[in-house]
Amino acid sequence: SHGYLIPFVSLAVIWYKREEFFAAKKQVCQFGLVVIVMALMMHWMGAKMQQTRISLMSLILLIWGIPYYFFGWKVAKLLIFPCAYLIFCVPLNFLDALSGPLQRLATTMAHSMLVDMGIDCERVGTQLMSPYFQLNVEAPCSGLRSLLAMTALTAVYAYFTQRTFVKKWVLFLFSIPIAVAGNIGRIISIALVSITAGQQFGTGLHHDWSGYVLFTVSISLMVGFGKLLNVNYLELFKSWKKAYLNHS
Structure with missing residues (x-):
């Protein structure tokens, strides 16, 4: 559902970097023509095989290859991220195969944590059974959609x-465990709310809105980890050492 926003994000990145584009040295590059021919061959192959995703990937490669040919590597280098980011608006249906493993992982982890909390709970496949609630972690609740949205958002944040x-x-890859952990936390919260406020509320209103809350928490964790990566630990250690010596 976030796919429609991706091209606008790519255009925004280009606009943000417009001064670098204007300042870049421009010259015709013959290797760009090779990229264009490769993109057209990919499209032909995708059409023959009736694989729409291959044609869509060839379109992205073509969008990158044309400026590469006319303006050279300096411009093409600046276009790598905004063009590659367009991959997030291609429907990668083969990722649906991850839905099952993600379902089982989320159910298993949620069950273990609920049992550790002292809650009477059994796991049957992707179902959590308890005297207080009955939850079925279905494919839409596997966390795959939030994982794709989280990686798309993190890619832009990490780039800037x-x-x-x-x-x-490192930050981009860190978004994967964050998204998975957020989905596990959502399942646990639904179970806890079902115990305290009833299953109808837990699997109804709370189920519908808890995803937004936990996605916000996931974004906060992503931003926090990004700030930790930017810390100059050597300079921080030196300042601590200097402060300690002055205090002594």
Whole structure:
């Protein structure tokens, strides 16, 4: 559902970097023509195989290859992220295969944590059974959708806030366990609310709105981890050492 916003985010990144685009040295690059031919061949192959995703990927490659040919590598380098970000608006249906494992992981972890809290609960497949509630972690509740949304959001945040290529990827990959943990927390919260306020409220109103709350918490964790990555620990250690010596 967030796919419609992705092109606007890519355009916003280009607008934000417009001064760098204007300042970049521009010249025709023949390798860009090779990229264009590769993109057109991918589209032909996708059409022959009736694989729409291949054609969509070729369109993204073509969008990157045309400026590469006319303006050169300096411009193409600046376009790598905004063009690659368009992948998030391609329906990657093969990721649906992750839904089952995510369901089982979320159910197993939620069951273990509920038992550790002293709550009488049994797990049957992807169902949590208790005298107080009966929850079925279905495919839409596997956390896959929130995982895709979280990675898309984190990609932009990491691109703008992290200084090095490695830190950008570390923060991006960190969004995956954050999203999974957020979904597990949501299941546990539904169980706890069902115990205290009744299953109708827990699996009704709380179920519908808890996702927004926990997604907000996940975003806060992502921002916090990003700030930790930007801390210069060497300078921090030196300042602590200097303060300790002055105090002594």
